[in-house]
Amino acid sequence: MANEEISFKDLNHSELDKLKDIYVSRRLKEMSVEDLTTFTKTVIEDQIKGTVGNEEEREAWKEMKEFLNEDFDPIVNGLKKSNTANSEVLKSPEEQELEKRKELLEKRKMESDQKQEDMW
Numbered sequence: 001m002a003n004e005e006i007s008f009k010d011l012n013h014s015e016l017d018k019l020k021d022i023y024v025s026r027r028l029k030e031m032s033v034e035d036l037t038t039f040t041k042t043v044i045e046d047q048i049k050g051t052v053g054n055e056e057e058r059e060a061w062k063e064m065k066e067f068l069n070e071d072f073d074p075i076v077n078g079l080k081k082s083n084t085a086n087s088e089v090l091k092s093p094e095e096q097e098l099e100k101r102k103e104l105l106e107k108r109k110m111e112s113d114q115k116q117e118d119m120w
Helices: 013-030 033-049 053-085 093-119
Strands: none
């Protein structure tokens, strides 16, 4: 029995929380400023960019809005303007092809409508 390893199941909730606190505290003490910055950046990126579904996206939106405060609306508006200007660059080749096909169909429909008007 001396060779059996201790498991998290051997601790009650309070003991496990205290162990986690000790781990976090020691881990932070051993990290350099660069390590802390890299770790924090990774956590924030995962939290904000790793959103799945509308609810998580709303939470990320709210957090960004609260943090950016007065700068939020101008940043969003600037992104929307630059996205409109660069929409072709940002679209995938499939999306670009779909847009071209839609435009061609609309053009053909208009030409067809004009021919019918000319006939009568």
